[in-house]
Amino acid sequence: MPAVRTGPVIGLSVQVVLLAALALPTGLSAAGWLTGVGYGLVVCAALSRGLSRSGARVLGPADRVTLTRATLVGGVAALTVDSFGRPAPVATMVVLASVALVLDAVDGWVARRTGTVSALGARFDMEVDAFLILVLSIHLAPSAGLWVLVIGAMRYAFVVAGWLLPWMRAALPPRYWRKVVAAAQGVVLVIATAGVLPRPLTVAALAAALALLVESFGHDVRWLWHHHQSAQPLLMPHSSCSPLTRSDPEMMISAKEART
Secondary structure, eight states: OOGGGHHHHHHHHHHHHHHHHHHHHHOOOHHHHHHHHHHHHHHHHHHHHHHHHHTOSSOOHHHHHHHHHHHHHHHHHHHHHHTTTSOOOHHHHHHHHHHHHHHHHHHHHHHHHHTOOOHHHHHHHHHHHHHHHHHHHHHHHHHHOGGGHHHHHHHHHHHHHHHHOGGGGSEEOOOHHHHHHHHHHHHHHHHHHHTOSOHHHHHHHHHHHHHHHHHHHHHHHHHHHHHHHHHGGGOOTTOOOOSSOTTOTTTOEEHHHHOO
């Protein structure tokens, strides 16, 4: 087996082991198994492709941490789908999601500490974050209201908009507040899943999280639009003099990779 695929395949194997462990107490429905295994296969295939395209032979230290997070998120996804037919093991879901959130701070630290920061690692980390937020939103929708789905769907809507509108695929400058808002979504959704707050406070917290997310996405969309408008008169054949281009990776990242 090629070395480039070893890490992702190990991740898939661990995903199956986790699903089996989750099934031991009360069992896991066929839908839950299909969700967990299907998710694991997608992660394995996407990560293998990413490694091949980046030229990396193996996963870096930080990537292994992110893969651990991805495995935990796969467990949350399986339990969420399983809960459509019976009560969910909320405590287990909260533990899995909480550990995944804590490790979100670890993989970045490991990447910086070991000098293994990469575009693939950043993208992998972002996709895991986005999917966890989507899964938790789906879990909460029946009890909190369908509007909660907007929290999980907004990042994917932003990506789709980029496919349809080329100007939304331009580069975004790094923004710390964007990271804060993304982290807040996960924390609020886990607290809401745990059910430790009275329902009015839970709904208020979810609404506040959504408001922050709308503001953050709105800020980036406005920036992209204004940049698009201001850049048009400056475009010249074979010109690369624009002060904001993709050629400066230290200052700019693509909108698709910036949004979570």
